[in-house]
Amino acid sequence: MKQRALMALACALASPAMAAASVPAQVQAAPGDGRVRVQMMARQAVTLSGEVAARIAALPVAEGGSFKRGQTLVEFDCGxxxxxxxxxxxxxxxxxxxxxxxxxxxxxxxxxxxxxxxxxxxxxxxxxxxxxxxxxxxKCSIVAPFAGRVARRVAAVHQYVNPGNPVLDIVDAGPLELRMLLPSKWLTSMKPGSRFTVVVDELGASFPARIERLGAQIDPVSQSIPAVGVIDGGAAALLPGMSGWASFK
Structure with a gap:
């Protein structure tokens, strides 16, 4: 009987902690002011890898440099x-x-x-x-699958690489996507085409934007739904990885 009483007391003490742990995590939003955090991402971001075992002979585009679709980005010594x-x-x-x-x-x-x-x-x-x-x-050369920029050089000229070893990280040069999580209760007033304003932390500037598409499923734990937006017009100063606040008021 004494052992059962101790077990019951332990369960009673543990129940508040268990209840707290089961509370759904909330979407990262500023309470009551219609804002959510937003991350800017390239539509296409690819790590290029070699398919042959060879030494890198040339990397014609410098880190941060731009390139066109079909341009050679990596050349291997394939004598x-x-x-x-x-x-x-x-x-x-x-x-x-x-x-x-x-x-x-x-x-x-x-x-x-x-x-x-x-x-x-x-x-x-x-x-x-x-x-x-x-x-x-x-396969002794790798050409660009799209127009974009070199985000990072993973390997260097004269380095010997095996098939599958990463060489370059590249991102496309098209408009950035604005990735965010919206509270699911906003769905009553949110749809593709809904307009909002993005304030970018790194620039301290705001840009008009709109929702391009909503996710297909609500996360029951965070009670949120993924959404993707786009900036209206050109914004050359924006770079992948920037973040900020999306305001829907």
Missing amino acids: TYRAQLNKAQATQEAANRLAEVNSQLAKLNSAGSLEVAQAQGRAKEAAAEVSYMQTVVG
């Missing part, structure tokens, strides 16, 4: 791979010639069908090797 491609092409040429000769000899009954088939098989094998090496050599 070994190009030599292997040349060897494969020479082997293919010889195999094709042998297949042609055996085919002609077969017409003159001077070569059997087995010899013809073997020669054709070697020609196909050589062609596959050439195709493979062409693919490898094609």
Whole structure:
């Protein structure tokens, strides 16, 4: 009985703490003034990695520099791979010639069908090797998938990297997205196109903006819904990573 009483007392003491822990975390908002914290992010942010084991020969765009879509951002020293491609092409040429000769000899009954088939098989094998090496050599440079800027150099020129090692972090040059969490109770008055003002901490300036899209699901714990906004017009001074307050009043 005494043990049960002690257990009951412990549960009673612990229950306030457990109740407090189960209270949903609130969205980061300024109470009562219609403001929420907002983070500015690039629409596309990518870490570029090499697909070949090689030494970096050149990184033409400096950190912070701009680039166009399709521009070369990374060049690898692929002399070994190009030599292997040349060897494969020479082997293919010889195999094709042998297949042609055996085919002609077969017409003159001077070569059997087995010899013809073997020669054709070697020609196909050589062609596959050439195709493979062409693919490898094609990965000796990395081109920009979109127009943007180099956010960070992870590797350096002359550094040897393995497949999958990060080389550059890049972000696109398009309009920034404003990421925020809105209280779910605001949904009655919030929709795509709703206007608001962003005050950027780093600049001390305000910009007009609008909601572009709302999330598809409410978080039952924080009672919030993700939202994405965009700045109206151009704002060249804004950079990914800046933050501030979005005011909906």
